[in-house]
Structures are given as C-alpha cells and as structure tokens.
Amino acid sequence: xxxxxxxxxxxxxxxxxxxxxxxxxxxxxxxxxxxxxxxxxxxxxxxxxxxxxxxxxxxxxxxxxxxxxxxxxxxxxxxxxxxxxxxxxx
Amino acid sequence: xxxxxxxxxxxxxxxxxxxxxxxxxxxxxxxxxxxxxxxxxxxxxxxxxxxxxxxxxxxxxxxxxxxxxxxxxxxxxxxxxxxxxxxxxxxxxxxxxxxxxxxxxxxxxxxxxxxxxxxxxxxxxxxxxxxxxxxxxxxxxxxxxxxxxxxxxxxxxxxxxxxxxxxxxxxxxxxxxxxxxxxxxxxxxxxxxxxxxxxxxxxxxxxxxxxxxxxxxxxxxxxxxxxxxxxxxxxxxxxxxxxxxxxxxxxxxxxxxxxxxxxxxxxxxxxxxxxxxxxxxxxxxxxxxxxxxxxxxxxxxxxxxxxxxxxxxxxxxxxxxxxxxxxxxxxxxxxxxxxxxxxxxxxxxxxxxxxxxxxxxxxxxxxxxxxxxxxxxxxxxxxxxxxxxxxxxxxxxxxxxxxxxxxxxxxxxxxxxxxxxxxxxxxxxxxxxxxxxxxxxxxxxxxxxxxxxxxxxxxxxxxxxxxxxxxxxxxxxxxxxxxxxxxxxxxxxxxxxxxxxxxxxxxxxxxxxxxxxxxxxxxxxxxxxxxxxxxxxxxxxxxxxxxxxxxxxxxxxxxxxxxxxxxxxxxxxxxxxxxxxxxxxxxxxxxxxxxxxxxxxxxxxxxxxxxxxxxxxxxxxxxxxxxxxxxxxxxxxxxxxxxxxxxxxxxxxxxxxxxxxxxxxxxxxxxxxxxxxxxxxxxxxxxxxxxxxxxxxxxxxxxxxxxxxxxxxxxxxx
Numbered sequence: 001x002x003x004x005x006x007x008x009x010x011x012x013x014x015x016x017x018x019x020x021x022x023x024x025x026x027x028x029x030x031x032x033x034x035x036x037x038x039x040x041x042x043x044x045x046x047x048x049x050x051x052x053x054x055x056x057x058x059x060x061x062x063x064x065x066x067x068x069x070x071x072x073x074x075x076x077x078x079x080x081x082x083x084x085x086x087x088x089x090x
Numbered sequence: 091x092x093x094x095x096x097x098x099x100x101x102x103x104x105x106x107x108x109x110x111x112x113x114x115x116x117x118x119x120x121x122x123x124x125x126x127x128x129x130x131x132x133x134x135x136x137x138x139x140x141x142x143x144x145x146x147x148x149x150x151x152x153x154x155x156x157x158x159x160x161x162x163x164x165x166x167x168x169x170x171x172x173x174x175x176x177x178x179x180x181x182x183x184x185x186x187x188x189x190x191x192x193x194x195x196x197x198x199x200x201x202x203x204x205x206x207x208x209x210x211x212x213x214x215x216x217x218x219x220x221x222x223x224x225x226x227x228x229x230x231x232x233x234x235x236x237x238x239x240x241x242x243x244x245x246x247x248x249x250x251x252x253x254x255x256x257x258x259x260x261x262x263x264x265x266x267x268x269x270x271x272x273x274x275x276x277x278x279x280x281x282x283x284x285x286x287x288x289x290x291x292x293x294x295x296x297x298x299x300x301x302x303x304x305x306x307x308x309x310x311x312x313x314x315x316x317x318x319x320x321x322x323x324x325x326x327x328x329x330x331x332x333x334x335x336x337x338x339x340x341x342x343x344x345x346x347x348x349x350x351x352x353x354x355x356x357x358x359x360x361x362x363x364x365x366x367x368x369x370x371x372x373x374x375x376x377x378x379x380x381x382x383x384x385x386x387x388x389x390x391x392x393x394x395x396x397x398x399x400x401x402x403x404x405x406x407x408x409x410x411x412x413x414x415x416x417x418x419x420x421x422x423x424x425x426x427x428x429x430x431x432x433x434x435x436x437x438x439x440x441x442x443x444x445x446x447x448x449x450x451x452x453x454x455x456x457x458x459x460x461x462x463x464x465x466x467x468x469x470x471x472x473x474x475x476x477x478x479x480x481x482x483x484x485x486x487x488x489x490x491x492x493x494x495x496x497x498x499x500x501x502x503x504x505x506x507x508x509x510x511x512x513x514x515x516x517x518x519x520x521x522x523x524x525x526x527x528x529x530x531x532x533x534x535x536x537x538x539x540x541x542x543x544x545x546x547x548x549x550x551x552x553x554x555x556x557x558x559x560x561x562x563x564x565x566x567x568x569x570x571x572x573x574x575x576x577x578x579x580x581x582x583x584x585x586x587x588x589x590x591x592x593x594x595x596x597x598x599x600x601x602x603x604x605x606x607x608x609x610x611x612x613x614x615x616x617x618x619x620x621x622x623x624x625x626x627x628x629x630x631x632x633x634x635x636x637x638x639x640x641x642x643x644x645x646x647x648x649x650x651x652x653x654x655x656x657x658x659x660x661x662x663x664x665x666x667x668x669x670x671x672x673x674x675x676x677x678x679x680x681x682x683x684x685x686x687x688x689x690x691x692x693x694x695x696x697x698x699x700x701x702x703x704x705x706x707x708x709x710x711x712x713x714x715x716x717x718x719x720x721x722x723x724x725x726x727x728x729x730x731x732x733x734x735x736x737x738x739x740x741x742x743x744x745x746x747x748x749x750x751x752x753x754x755x756x757x758x759x760x761x762x763x764x765x766x767x768x769x770x771x772x773x774x775x776x777x778x779x780x781x782x783x784x785x786x787x788x789x790x791x792x793x794x795x796x797x798x799x800x801x802x803x804x805x806x807x808x
Contacts, residue, residue, distance in 0.1 A: 053575065054566040063575045 008077065011043075012084045019043045026070065026077025034068035050082045057083075094136055104129035108142050115154055117161075124165040131162040132171045139174035143167045147182045147191055159191050160773040169200030170637050176206035184212035184228065187221035192228070197772040199630075199638025199741075202228045234641050256504045507694060507802075514701055516694055517803040519728055521661060554580065561587070600679065603780040604753045604787075608676055620785035623771075623778060630769045631742035640741035640768065647691065648743035650750070652790055653684035653715075654730035655722060656801055663795045678791045681730075684715050684760050685750045687743040693733060694802065701804045715760035728801025734790045741768040746786055752776070753783025 004012075008025035016023075022032035024043050040046050053059045057079050064075035094102050108129040111119045123129040131142040138145075143162050149155040159179075163169070170178050180200040183192040192212075196202060202212045213232070216224040507516040549557065551568045554576055558565045561583040565576050599605065607613040634644040658681035666674045686696055700719040703711055709720050719729050735746055748765025756764050766772075767779065774782075 049571060052566050052569065052572055054564075056566075059572075059575050059579060062578060063572070066574055066578075067571075 004080070005077070008081050008084070011081050012088060015089055016043045016047065016085065021046055024078050025081035026074040026079075027068075028074075031068045031070055031074060038067045040067070046078070047082055047085075050079075050086075055083060055086070095134065097130075097133055101130055102133060102136065105131070105133035105142060106135055109135055109138070109145060112142055112146055112149070112158060115151075117154075117157065120158060121161060124161060128165075131165065131167045134171075134173060140177075141171050141173065141179075143169075143171060143179045144173055144177065144182055147179050147188060148186060152188060152190075155188060156190055156194075159194060163194065163198055164770055164773050168635075168637070169195035169198050170204060170639075176208075178204055178206075178212075180204070180212045181206060181210075181215055184221065184224050185215035185219055187216070187219060187224055189221070189223045189227060192224055194772055196227070196231050197766060197768045199635065199640055199769065201637075201639040202231050203639075231641075253506045253508075254503060257502070514694075514698055515804075516697065516701070517728070518731075519799075519801045519803065521664065521799045521801070549577065549580075558583075600755050600758060601753050601780040601783070603777065604679070604755075604784050607784060608672070608679075617785065617788065620781050623782040624785060627742065627745055627769065627771050627782065631739050631745075634739055634741075640739060641744065641766075644739045646737045646739055647689055648738055648740045649688055649690065649693075649733050649736040650738075650743050650746045651686050651688050651696070651734065652682050652732040652750070653686070653696075653719070654678075654681040654732060654794075655683055655718070656681075656727040656730050656799065657722065657725060659730065659799065661799055663798045666795050674795070675788075675791065678794065679754065679787065682754060682759060682787075683718050685747050685754065685765075686761075687740070687747045687765075688733070690737070694731065697729065697731075697802060697804075704804045713760075713762075715762075718760055723804055728803040730799050731802050732790060732794050732797075732800070734793050735786075744768055745771050749779055749783035750786050750790075751783070752779045753781075753787055 005025055007023070011019070011023055011025055019042065020032070021027055021035050021040055021043050022029065024046060027035065027046075035041070035046065040049070049063065050060055053063060060079050060082075061070075061072065061075040064070040064078060065072075070078070097105075104123060104127055108120060108123045108131065111123060124131070129142075134141050143159070146155055146158045146162060149158070159167070167179075169180055172178060178200070180192065180195050180202060181204075183195055184202075192200075205211045213225065213228045216228060502519050502521045505518040505520065507518055508514070551573065554568055554573070555565055557580055558576060561580065563579065563583060565579075566572065568576055600608070631640075634640060659677060662674060662677055662681075669677075684696075688696060697719065699713075700716045700723075703709070703716060704720055704723055709717075709724065711717055711720075722729050735743065738746075744766055745768045748767050749771070751759065751761055751765045767774070771779065771782065
C-alpha cells in the first residue's frame with residue numbers, strides 16, 4: 001500500500017458515523033452530487049450498496065460507473081476505501 | 091543476321107553467356123543475364139546440344155543446381171525442352187537422382203512419360219541408376235496423370251441438381267416465406283430435370299422470377315398490408331395464408347400512435363426497397379409475375395405493440411409476459427423480439443400443420459432456432475446477434491431512417507441440392523446481403539453496437555437470479571439499485587460464453603505473415619503489392635502450355651473452396667458494417683476450418699462423407715474435418731461453403747489451396763496434409779507462398795462478404 005490519499009486515510013481512521021458521501025475517497029463534489037441525486041446522500045448508504053453487492057469489486061465499480069459515471073480510478077478509490085474501512089470496523 | 095534454329099544471334103549469344111556463367115558457378119551474373127538481359131534458358135546451344143537447364147541440373151553441386159534451376163524456371167525455363175538427343179531436364183534429374191529438382195520440374199509441368207531418342211523415359215533412367223526415391227516420385231506422378239486422363243475421357247454427366255426451394259424474408263418483426271409448390275410434387279419431376287443445366291433449372295422451377303422480384307413482391311404485399319391495417323379491425327390474431335398471391339392478413343387493431351409511426355417507417359422502408367428494386371425491373375413485368383406465380387405466401391404478422399401483444403399472448407395462453415421497463419419506448423420493440431418470435435412460431439404450429447413446421451425447423455434457423463429452444467438463454471443469445479439491427483429502428487421522421495430501415499430486411503433463399511447417383515440431398519441456405527448494408531451509415535451503427543446493454547435484456551429478479559446461478563455466479567440481493575449491475579454482469583457472462591470458441595481460436599498461431607496482418611490494422615493498404623504474386627501464378631495457367639503436363643489435366647472446371655464455421659462467423663456479411671475491418675478479418679480467418687479443391691460437376695462432393703455419417707447417426711469419426719461438419723449440423727447450423735476462384739485448371743486450384751493452407755498454418759485447420767504448389771510458385775520461398783495465401787484469403791473474404799453466407803444443411807427430413 002504505497003500511496004493512499006489523505007482522504008482515504010482520514011476515512012479509514014474512524015467509524016463513519018453520519019459522514020456525507022463526499023467524504024469517501026474517490027468521490028468529489030461532482031460525483032457526490034450525482035450520488036445524492038440518486039439517493040445516496042450518506043457514506044453509510046454507499047456502504048450499504050457495497051455490502052449488498054457482497055464486496056465484489058467488479059460489481060461495485062460497475063455500479064459506481066452506472067449511477068454517477070465514475071471513472072475507473074474514482075470507483076477503485078471508493079472501493080478500496082470502503083473495503084479497508086470494513087476490514088477495520090466491521 | 092545469322093539465324094540458328096529460329097533464334098537470332100543475340101539470343102544465342104546471351105544463352106551462351108548464361109551457359110558460361112553456369113559453368114563458372116557465377117550466380118550473380120546468372121541472375122543478371124536472366125532478369126535484366128532476358129537470356130532464354132531453353133535455347134539448345136550450338137555445338138553443345140543441350141540447353142542451360144540441362145547443364146544446370148547435371149551440376150556437381152546439388153545445392154547450386156537447385157538454386158539455379160529455381161532461377162531458370164522462374165525466368166521461363168521449360169522442364170520439357172528437348173536436347174539434341176531428345177533428353178529433357180526431367181530425364182537428367184531422374185538419371186542423376188536429384189529428387190528435389192525432379193519434384194520441382196514435375197510440379198512445373200514436366201512430363202515424366204516423354205521418351206528420348208532411345209525410347210527411354212524418365213522412369214527408365216531412374217530405375218537404371220537405382221534411385222529409389224526418384225522412382226517413387228515418378229510413379230506417384232504417373233498414376234496421378236492416369237487418373238486425370240481417365241477423368242477427362244469419361245466426362246461425367248451432371249448428376250446433381252440445384253433447385254430453389256423457398257425464399258425467406260425476415261426483418262426481425264415479420265417473416266415472409268415463399269415455398270415452391272413444384273417441390274412438393276415429388277421425385278418424378280426431379281428425375282426429368284436432372285440432366286439439364288443447373289442455371290436453367292432454377293428458371294424452370296421458378297417461372298420467370300428471380301429473387302429481386304420476390305422481394306419486390308413481398309415488400310409490396312407488406313405495403314398493402316400496412317395500408318390496410320386501419321380497415322381490418324378483426325381481432326382474430328391468427329395467421330392466414332392462401333394460394334395464388336391473394337393475401338389476407340388479419341391484424342389487430344392498432345390503437346397507439348406510436349404503433350402507427352412504426353408502420354409508417356415500415357412503409358417507408360418497403361417503398362424504398364421497391365423503388366430500389368424496380369429500377370431494374372419494369373412494373374409491367376412484375377405484374378405478370380404476380381399472376382403467374384403459383385407459390386404460397388406465408389406471412390406471419392405478429393402484433394407490434396405491447397398491449398396488443400399482451401392480448402394475443404393471453405389468447406394463446408402459452409406465453410408469459412416478462413416485466414417490461416418503460417424506457418424501451420414505443421417504437422423500439424427490441425425486448426419483445428424474442429417473444430414475438432416464439433409467438434410467431436406457436437402460431438405457425440397452430441395453423442400451418444406439420445409440413446410447415448418441418449420446413450421451419452429444417453431451414454430457417456434465422457428465426458426458428460431461437461423459437462425452438464425453450465430456454466431463455468438461447469433466445470437471448472440469438473436475440474443479441476440475430477436482431478441486432480433492430481436497434482436501428484428510428485422514428486420515421488429522422489433523416490436517415492430510410493437507410494436504417496432497409497438494412498434489417500434479411501433475405502435468404504433455400505436451395506435444394508440433389509445428387510441422384512449418391513442419393514444425397516442438401517439444403518443450401520443463402521443469406522443474401524441486402525444492398526442497403528453498404529449504404530448503411532457507419533457512425534450510426536457503431537454507436538449502436540457500443541451501447542453496453544441491449545434492450546432486449548430484461549428479466550424479473552427471479553429469472554435473473556436463476557440465470558446468474560446457472561452461469562456459476564453467486565449474486566447478492568437483487569434490488570432496484572443492483573438489478574442493472576447484475577443484468578450487465580449476466581450479459582457479460584453470456585458474451586464470454588459466446589466468445590469461448592473464438593477465444594480458443596485466438597490461440598491459433600498462423601503463419602508469421604498472416605499473424606502480422608492481425609496486429610497491423612492497416613495492412614490491406616499495402617495489399618496491391620501482393621497482387622503481382624497472384625498474377626504470376628495465374629499467368630501460366632490461363633492458357634496452359636500444351637507441352638507441359640499438369641496434374642489433373644487442363645480442363646478449367648476446378649475451384650477452391652473454404653469451409654467456414656457459422657458459429658464463429660455469425661452471419662458476418664450482415665454485421666460487417668458494424669465491426670472494425672480488422673475484426674471482420676480476424677473472424678473470417680478463425681472461422682475457416684478447411685481448405686480444399688473441388689470440381690464443378692460435383693460442387694458438394696466434399697460433404698458426402700459427412701452426410702452419410704450424419705444420416706447414420708454416427709457422430710464421431712477419425713476425420714476431424716468431418717467431425718467439425720457433424721458438430722455444426724448437430725448445433726442446427728449449416729456449414730458455410732465458400733466456393734472461390736472458379737473455372738481454373740486443377741493445378742491452379744491446387745496451388746491456391748496450398749497457398750491458403752500455408753498461410754493459415756496446417757495446425758489451425760482440419761486439413762490432413764498441406765497442399766502442393768505447381769508452376770512457378772513451386773520455386774518460391776516460404777514467405778512468398780504465405781503472402782500469396784494471405785492475399786487469396788483476403789480476396790476470399792471479400793467474396794464472402796459480397797455473396798452472403800451460404801449454409802449447407804443435410805437433408806434430415808427423410
């Protein structure tokens with residue numbers, strides 16, 4: 001794990017509580033807006049989706065692409081972020 | 091000017107220079123003399139009594155002899171030139187036991203049976219000197235020639251016939267079928283027909299019509315139907331047909347405006363086809379045709395609107411309607427194509443009786459293989475490729491709708507091929523390429539092919555889960571938010587499954603030259619430079635020199651053929667517009683599984699053995715070629731026979747066959763042995779041979795794309 005972003009480390013460092021969806025690594029303002037529009041306003045809702053897809057990376061990335069037109073890098077960041085968080089706190 | 095045996099002094103002088111150069115083993119000046127100064131290697135030199143070719147073959151160094159012989163033959167050397175003692179180069183090669191050179195000479199038309207002044211032929215010399223290999227080689231060749239002589243003296247009568255059986259028209263929404271009544275009248279008529287020409291036969295059984303007229307006819311009828319729909323409000327929902335061109339179509343009432351708009355688009359397409367076709371045919375003629383025509387017209391006209399569809403499905407009580415998503419829109423009925431087909435089929439079953447079902451099963455895999463299979467999986471597969479063109483349905487007002495709509499009318503003719511001697515019947519289905527394919531707007535179609543998820547893919551959650559599990563994937567909860575992802579996953583899995591066979595083929599390693607073309611997408615721009623190779627080959631066979639002996643004689647009745655696997659091509663001519671050029675090329679190459687040479691009198695002889703096995707339900711043989719054919723037939727497809735380079739002498743057909751086998755690499759196809767090169771190409775390097783093969787394959791593909799797929803089915807009706 002050479003380079004994880006500051007955002008990633010921040011997110012993985014603590015329980016997510018009520019954090020907004022934009023706190024997820026890979027999700028910036030634009031993607032955040034799209035996700036909120038699709039009903040995913042909090043990070044834990046995205047976590048829910050992540051879990052419903054059984055932590056499957058391919059499906060999750062596909063879903064990200066589908067719902068908010070995330071590119072491969074963004075969806076991968078978000079995926080690693082959530083999967084690392086789960087390892088820590090789930 | 092001194093003249094020696096009809097030659098000018100300069101010619102003799104050059105020849106003697108060449109002679110000296112050969113004696114000096116001076117290859118560079120030999121080449122120079124031959125190529126630049128056009129020295130003739132066949133001149134019998136004064137005082138020596140032999141030609142340069144004779145001298146070369148008898149050279150001490152076999153390697154040098156081979157090299158120079160190759161050069162001489164490439165530059166006009168004649169393997170049958172007579173020395174003063176009546177010896178030919180073939181004699182000398184035989185006497186010296188130069189097997190390689192002998193082989194080369196024989197493949198270039200050398201005659202092993204010519205006798206010299208002592209009445210000895212090449213075989214005598216080889217026997218006398220005890221050259222075992224040479225003896226074997228010559229014997230092989232002589233027996234080959236005897237066979238061909240026998241063939242040419244007992245010209246077989248044409249024992250096979252080809253008749254047009256029916257024509258199928260399919261635009262994804264409707265299927266029109268024209269059956270030939272004459273066909274049902276039985277074998278008596280057939281026997282009378284057997285000896286006439288093939289081309290005439292077609293005309294006989296199909297009086298004064300050709301396909302274009304059929305299409306025109308059909309389209310006009312369709313037009314009529316769509317015009318009438320507003321008046322015919324009968325809700326019977328059944329399929330009716332009657333003889334003698336009178337068509338009654340009962341059609342469900344159309345309520346929604348969007349349905350009407352799709353009718354309009356249809357009318358547009360129909361009329362544009364009509365106009366395109368009537369350019370060549372006058373209307374008068376067409377009218378006559380309609381009257382004379384005694385064919386049956388079956389037109390299945392499934393309802394197009396969802397609501398209608400629901401009604402009819404309730405009526406038939408067999409189908410269940412899947413959940414439909416709203417985004418499909420009124421005019422693109424993609425998601426219903428498969429059900430419509432099924433519906434179609436069921437109606438046929440109900441109304442047309444056993445005969446027609448058989449016909450459908452047998453010949454029209456286009457729309458019926460999917461209907462036969464009850465599994466949704468198969469329907470899905472079929473739908474994805476079979477009806478991909480339906481995605482092009484546009485609202486009628488869009489500017490390019492004409493072109494687009496035209497493209498999804500697919501026409502196939504079914505021919506019946508009978509060989510009475512062998513008692514073999516095939517059905518040949520020719521899927522014609524509609525002219526619109528070439529007009530089709532490329533950008534529009536690529537846009538469609540890129541759309542990631544076909545609209546036809548729609549499942550309720552339970553089916554989706556079942557399907558995914560069947561594919562070996564363990565899905566999580568399928569909810570509103572996850573369904574799409576899983577649908578896509580399923581689609582992907584299906585695609586993978588679909589491309590499993592081609593993937594195995596991807597591992598094929600072709601000849602390096604062909605391999606390079608797969609990597610370099612722009613290789614065909616440099617194609618012209620290979621053309622001269624073909625020219626060189628053709629040159630000597632167009633007007634075969636009577637003094638040379640070619641294997642199989644010089645009757646121009648041979649052709650080369652390729653057998654292709656339709657499971658790989660998937661109607662390539664039809665979808666080639668949507669694919670990249672390189673992809674088309676790759677698909678084509680990987681679909682070829684046999685290269686062979688055939689004779690005009692029996693174009694499908696190469697399938698006889700397979701069909702015998704098929705009829706005896708013997709599905710495994712030692713021969714991989716036959717296994718492949720049987721495999722294709724078992725899968726309800728027809729073997730694609732691509733007959734190319736017609737009307738050439740056998741030696742040329744063999745050469746072309748060999749070149750293509752070389753380019754494809756023997757391991758990748760089911761041929762047992764590689765071919766033989768004849769004439770000047772026998773002297774070529776491996777690379778040149780491969781390049782020739784590659785070029786021929788490219789030409790073959792072009793022919794294939796223009797001609798459309800012709801699938802051969804065995805006759806399993808009896």
